[in-house]
Amino acid sequence: MARPRPAEFEKTKILAENRRAKFDYYLEDFFEAGIALTGTEVKSLRFGEGSIAESYAEVKNGEVWLINANVPEFSHGNRFNHEPKRPRKLLLHERQIERMFKALTREGMTLVPLSIYFNARGRAKVEIALGKGKKLHDKRDTQKDRDWKRDQQRLMRERG
Template structure:
C-alpha cells in the first residue's frame, strides 16, 4: 500500500557502480514552486551530485533541476544548493561518520511520497578500480546464468 504512493523521478544508477552503499536515509528537500513542477515533469539529474553538512544543516549540491518552461522570472538556478530536511540527530550522526570514517553522502534517487519530494541519500564508500571490475564480472556471470536457465526452460517443453 505504501509503495503505491511513491513516484520515482530520477535515480543515480552510477552511484551503485562507483560506491559501496553502507546505509540509506530518506530526507525531504526544500524546493521552490517551479522546481517542484519541473520535478513532477521528470526533469532532474543526480549525476555528480553529493550532500554535505554545513553549519549544522545538510545541503545537496550539483543536483540539476531543469528550469520550468512556464516559470519565467520565478525560475531559480538549476544547480543551486538545496537544503535537505533531516532531524538534527540524524545530521550530527551522518556528519560524525563522514568525518571519522571518510565516507561520502551520495543521493541515490529522488521521488514523490504522498505528494512530497524526497531524496534517498546513502552513506557510501568509494570503490577502487579493481572493485568495479569485480562487480562488472559478477553482474555478467549472473546474466549468463540467467540466460542459461531461461534457455533450458524453453527446451524442456
C-alpha cells in the first residue's frame, strides 16, 4: 500500500525556502507552526527578506524554538529594530510538541524548517518536518534517480 502524501498547507506567499532539506534528509512528519515575531520582523518579511537555509528547530522546556533563521533588520525600523538571528518561538499544540520531543530523543531525528510563508489570513507560518539525515550513498542514489527521471522525460519527448 502506498504511503499517504503529507497534507499541503495553504501558502499564499512563500518568503523563504530550504530547498536543500529534501536532498539532505528523509522527511516524515510535517507540521505547520506559527511564529512569535515582533512588528519590524513582520514588516521585513512582508518585503520578502529572510532566509532559513542554515536554520534548525529544537525543543527546550516544552517549547519549540527556531534557531539561526535570518530575518534582516527593517530599513525604517530605527531604534526599535530587532536582532536578525535571534531565536524565535514556534507556536504549536502540546500534543505536536510531545510527538516531536519523543521522536527527537528516541529515534535520533531532527526538526528541519522547510519554508516560511504567509497563509490566506496573512499570518506568518513555518512548515517544519521531522527528518532523518541521509548518508552520502543515499544522496548519490537520490541524485542518480533524479538524473534518470530527467533523461526518461527527455527520451519520451524526443520519441513523441
